[in-house]
Amino acid sequence: MSTEPTQAELEAEIVRTRAELASTIDELTTRLDPRTQAANVAHQTKQAAADTGSFFTGGGLPEHDPTRARNVKILVTGTVATIALVVAAILRKRS
Template identity: 50%
Template sequence: MSTTDRSELEAEITVARAQLAATVDELAARLSPKALAAEARSTTKQAANDAGAFLTGNGLPVGPASRARNAKVLLGAVAGVVVIVALVIVKRR
């Protein structure tokens, strides 16, 4: 192997290592508990806003399907809690 070939190979390895390190850093940032909690908080707030809009007669969002699904899940969970509370109240009487 010539010196030029070796130098080119070492340069390619250096670039590949830097790219790999950047990718690992990006994945670590995306998967950090703090980032995941922030994403969950944002999604929950959006679902609450969408559910509120639905309850005030504005319908479900027409954007990404996940927004409508999240609003429906939130509305279903609230309805489930209401039913459970009603059953507990009826049972105690």
């Protein structure tokens, strides 16, 4: 009994490996495409804005997705920081 793979088994393994490699390359190409990345960022930004609006109207943070909850916190913190900087600049200019 031989434990060595047959020629046909080796060729089949090569075909499977090539197909997996092609699939991986296609997936990476899609993920790294600037248009795909821009669309993802735009979607996340819109989702964060909608989640923030829900948060301020009493809907709370999205509990089912920690990333979305984090994005709301970042957006609220950034907004508060921006307002604080504008107020500080106005007060400084008046002095």
